[in-house]
Amino acid sequence: MSQAATTPLRRDGVVHKRPASQGVAGLILPYSVIGLFIALAALFMAAPTVMLAVQSVTDDHGFTLKYLEALGGDNIVVAFRNSIVLSIASAAIGVVAGGLIAYFVISPAMPITLRSAVTSFSAVAANFAGVPLAFAFVSTLGTLGMLTQGLRSLGVDIYGLGFSLFSMTGLTIVYAYFQIPLMVIIITPALLALRTEWRESSENLGATSGQYWRMIGLPVLLPSLISAFILLFGSAFSAYATAYALTSGNIALLTTEIANVLSGDVSSSPQTGAALAVGMIVVMVGVLVISAAFSRRASRWHK
Amino acid sequence: MRRFGLAGWTVLGLAGLYFIVPLLMTVSFSLWQGHGNYGFDAYRSLLARPNLLPSLIVSIELGLATCAAIVLLLAPAMIFMHLYAPKLRPVFEFIAALPFVVPAIALVAGLSVLFTGPDWLIGTPFYLTIPYFFLALPYAYRAIDVGIRAIDLTTLTEAGQSLGASLGQIIRMVVLPSLRPALIGSMLLSFAVVMGEFTFANVLLFHTFAVLINEVGQNAPTEAAALSTLSFLITWGAMLGVLMVGRGNAQLGGAR
Numbered sequence: 001m002s003q004a005a006t007t008p009l010r011r012d013g014v015v016h017k018r019p020a021s022q023g024v025a026g027l028i029l030p031y032s033v034i035g036l037f038i039a040l041a042a043l044f045m046a047a048p049t050v051m052l053a054v055q056s057v058t059d060d061h062g063f064t065l066k067y068l069e070a071l072g073g074d075n076i077v078v079a080f081r082n083s084i085v086l087s088i089a090s091a092a093i094g095v096v097a098g099g100l101i102a103y104f105v106i107s108p109a110m111p112i113t114l115r116s117a118v119t120s121f122s123a124v125a126a127n128f129a130g131v132p133l134a135f136a137f138v139s140t141l142g143t144l145g146m147l148t149q150g151l152r153s154l155g156v157d158i159y160g161l162g163f164s165l166f167s168m169t170g171l172t173i174v175y176a177y178f179q180i181p182l183m184v185i186i187i188t189p190a191l192l193a194l195r196t197e198w199r200e201s202s203e204n205l206g207a208t209s210g211q212y213w214r215m216i217g218l219p220v221l222l223p224s225l226i227s228a229f230i231l232l233f234g235s236a237f238s239a240y241a242t243a244y245a246l247t248s249g250n251i252a253l254l255t256t257e258i259a260n261v262l263s264g265d266v267s268s269s270p271q272t273g274a275a276l277a278v279g280m281i282v283v284m285v286g287v288l289v290i291s292a293a294f295s296r297r298a299s300r301w302h303k
Numbered sequence: 304m305r306r307f308g309l310a311g312w313t314v315l316g317l318a319g320l321y322f323i324v325p326l327l328m329t330v331s332f333s334l335w336q337g338h339g340n341y342g343f344d345a346y347r348s349l350l351a352r353p354n355l356l357p358s359l360i361v362s363i364e365l366g367l368a369t370c371a372a373i374v375l376l377l378a379p380a381m382i383f384m385h386l387y388a389p390k391l392r393p394v395f396e397f398i399a400a401l402p403f404v405v406p407a408i409a410l411v412a413g414l415s416v417l418f419t420g421p422d423w424l425i426g427t428p429f430y431l432t433i434p435y436f437f438l439a440l441p442y443a444y445r446a447i448d449v450g451i452r453a454i455d456l457t458t459l460t461e462a463g464q465s466l467g468a469s470l471g472q473i474i475r476m477v478v479l480p481s482l483r484p485a486l487i488g489s490m491l492l493s494f495a496v497v498m499g500e501f502t503f504a505n506v507l508l509f510h511t512f513a514v515l516i517n518e519v520g521q522n523a524p525t526e527a528a529a530l531s532t533l534s535f536l537i538t539w540g541a542m543l544g545v546l547m548v549g550r551g552n553a554q555l556g557g558a559r
Contacts (some may be wrong), residue, residue, distance in 0.1 A: 026470060030383035034391065037380035041398040044433050048413025049405050055416060101318050104311040118315075123542045124535075125322060127492070131501045131513045132534035135520050136325045139332035139528040146328040146335070177325070180318070238406030241501035245517050255408045262412055262506050270416065277409035284404045 049281065055274040067275040076276065079252040083237055086168060086253065090175035091232035095225060097176070098183025102191055105184070119188075122181035129178040134245035137174045141165045166247050174242060179232050186231060190224035190298060223298035227291040234287035238280065254280055326535065333528035345525040354515060361428050362512035366497040368432040370490040373443050377436075378486060381447050382478055385456050399444035402437045407502040410434060415506065428509045435500065439493035446492075450485030454478075484548045491548075495541035499534055 056067050070076070104110065105118045140147045141158075142165055151158055164170055194217060202212045218225075240255035249256040254276060261273030334341045349355055384391050402410070414434065418425055456478065463473035479486075501513035516534065520527030 027387070030387045030470075033376070033379045034383050034388060037376055038391075038394065038398070040376075040433070041401070041437075044414065045398065045401045045405065045410070045437055048410055048417050049401075051417045052409065052413045097314075097318065100314045104314055107311065109311075114315075120542065120546050121322065123546060124539050127495055127542060128499075128535055128538045130499045131516045131520070132499055132531040135516060135524070135527040135531040136329040136535070138520065138524055139531070140325045140328035142524065144524065146332050147324065177322070180321075234403070238408070240406070240408045241499075241505075241513065244505075245501070245520065255406065258408045258412055259502075259506060262415060273412055274416070277412045280409050281405055284406060288400065288404055 052274045052277045052281075055271055056278045059271065067269070067271040068278075070272060071275055071279055075252060076257065076272075079254050079257045079276075080279070082168065082252055083254040086171055086175065087233045087236040089168075089172045090179045090236045091229050093172065093176045094179030094183040094232045095229045098180040099187055099225065099228075101180065102184045102188045106188060106191055118184070122184040124181075126178055126181040126185055129239070130241035131245040133174065133177060134242050137165060137170075137177070138246070141170070141173070166250065168251065171243060171246060171251065174246060175236050175239065179236065182232060182235060183228055186228045187224060190221060190228075194220060221298075223294040227294035227298060230287050230291040230294070234284055234291075237283060237287070329528045329531050329535075333525055333532055335525055345523070345529045348523070349519075349526050349529055352519075354510065358510045358512050358515040361510065362498050365428065365431050365435060365511065366494040368429060369435045369439055369493050369497050372432060372436045373439060373489055373493060374486055377440070377443055378447055378479075378482065379474070381444070381451060382456065382474065382482075385451055386460055395444070399441050401440075403441050407434070407438065408506075410437070411503050411506045425507075428504075428511070431500075431503055431507065431509060431511070434503045435493070435497050438500065438503075439489070439496060442492055443489035446485045446489045447482065450482045454481040487548045488545045491541040491544045495538045498537050498541075 057063055057065065059066070071080075101118065105115050137145075139145055141163075142148065143159060145165070148158060165174070198216055198220075199212060202216055207215070238255065240253075240259060243251065243253050244256055244259065247256070249260055258273050258276045258280070261270065261276070331341070333345050334343065336342050336344050381395065384395055405413075411434065424430055459477050459481075460473055463477055468476070499513050500511070501517065504511040504514050505517070512530075512534070516527055516530045519530060
């Protein structure tokens with residue numbers, strides 16, 4: 001036991017040698033747990049991804065680019081465009097509405113109970129997505145939804161006016177339900193980092209509120225806002241369950257197209273599905289890299 | 304001085320409407336019986352469905368299995384990495400970022416190409432524990448990592464060792480109690496995410512809770528509204544727990 005006390009340490013504080021009472025056997029467990037985790041990740045995360053990449057460039061005769069080139073085909077371009085439009089629209093709504101909500105909620109004039117209510121509701125709503133969210137909106141704005149019926153009894157037939165929940169507009173409204181709270185959660189720390197001294201100094205120098213935001217607030221916040229926008233874009237871009245439950249795949253999105261290929265609902269080959277998935281992964285890598293770069297820029301201001 | 308005038312209340316009021324109305328409508332739609340009648344018909348016919356309980360149980364079991372994987376595999380692996388192999392940190396960070404970069408629908412595509420057997424693995428719903436573990440990974444990893452950094456694990460371990468404690472004792476009596484809030488938070492979040500997860504279960508043809516909601520919704524929308532209400536309550540309960548153990552920090556899950 002006393003050997004433990006004399007265990008030599010490296011300068012950086014990392015334990016150099018295990019206590020003799022444990023010996024080599026004491027190291028087997030730690031390294032096998034680490035090994036198991038990495039092996040699982042390699043087998044069930046990395047290998048399937050590599051498999052998709054390989055599958056998207058191979059056919060019976062070996063290497064081919066025809067599946068990647070097929071991504072330029074008409075219906076796939078439509079799916080790409082729908083996915084991108086939906087992601088941009090819902091991310092823009094999320095950034096603007098979520099940003100404003102967060103701004104007003106952290107104001108000192110805000111009652112503290114209301115502030116914590118908004119924070120906890122954001123946590124719930126940001127995680128309440130997928131199939132249950134879709135049916136919550138069907139109950140509200142579907143053809144038989146309570147709001148639709150209520151408006152109809154008031155003489156406003158929103159479906160007669162051209163609205164449909166099962167359209168791009170409808171999907172955007174539904175996606176906003178998780179995008180806005182996501183934004184509230186992501187942007188609140190950045191807003192709290194805006195120091196009151198800057199605001200006070202600018203007011204002392206005679207700046208109006210508009211001038212403060214145009215010349216100080218927004219430039220400081222901009223990297224955080226861009227990073228948040230890109231993260232929201234990614235969250236909508238990779239969403240599948242919500243769209244599927246709402247439209248049964250009738251609106252072509254990248255995710256629903258991949259699912260259609262997987263379930264054999266369309267005549268496309270598995271390689272087309274793999275190529276689509278690879279396309280998605282490429283976009284998401286871009287999302288991660290760009291948002292990390294902007295959030296590094298934003299962290300200059302965090303003390 | 305920040306002013307909090309009409310603009311503020313307008314924004315918050317509109318947001319409140321947008322977020323509260325669908326929830327109220329969902330509850331009232333679940334009670335709607337057509338032609339202005341309200342009652343518990345939808346709930347009664349739900350309870351009469353033979354596949355309600357099995358799918359709910361499968362989802363609960365998967366949620367618990369995912370939590371177990373986080374506590375028994377992820378947390379120990381991260382603690383050991385921190386103590387014995389800090390050079391592997393970039394590998395761990397990379398693995399934790401992968402599930403964000405590879406969307407669920409892409410991962411399930413890869414999995415179904417790669418694994419067509421053996422049946423003891425892919426034939427049971429517990430196969431889903433593997434993708435669900437990775438679905439929860441980015442968020443659980445972040446929470447546990449913050450927890451480990453906050454407690455200066457190395458010093459605590461050395462202190463324990465110099466007092467003659469074995470590694471098992473140190474982990475059981477020092478490390479795990481310090482990580483308890485992070486672990487409970489990640490478990491609740493993962494549980495909520497798994498309870499609503501649809502993508503993997505639907506493509507791999509397992510009958511989970513979310514798959515049931517979707518199936519019910521195709522022909523019985525009021526029953527689906529009842530199930531959505533239940534699902535919201537589950538998420539709400541889990542997030543309340545996360546906020547309580549996490550000292551008010553909101554966390555984000557992954558199943559959209």
